[in-house]
């Protein structure tokens with residue numbers, strides 16, 4: 196079974212872009228083209244995204260607090276590129292969960308009501 200298969204009707208009605216924006220378990224999800232019912236990215240994607248965003252958030256704080264201390268050491272590139280590193284982390288914070296939603300983990304029926 197493909198990860199782009201609708202969990203309601205079994206038709207392969209999703210593509211990576213549509214799946215990327217179907218959201219997590221707690222979101223409203225996207226409507227299946229074939230049966231009109233809502234689907235979301237399932238538990239695996241939800242857990243991955245929660246863990247990933249927590250790690251990125253922690254890294255940004257750690258780098259922000261420790262970058263000035265690396266000046267003059269072998270790690271002074273952290274100080275020099277702090278802004279770049281943290282910008283990259285912030286971008287990945289938004290992009291990586293979308294990519295993971297697009298290419299990994301199967302869809303599940305949306306739990307939330309359509310209203």
Ligand SMILES: [Zn+2]
Pocket residue numbers: 201202203204205206208227228229230231232
């Ligand atoms: Zn369907």
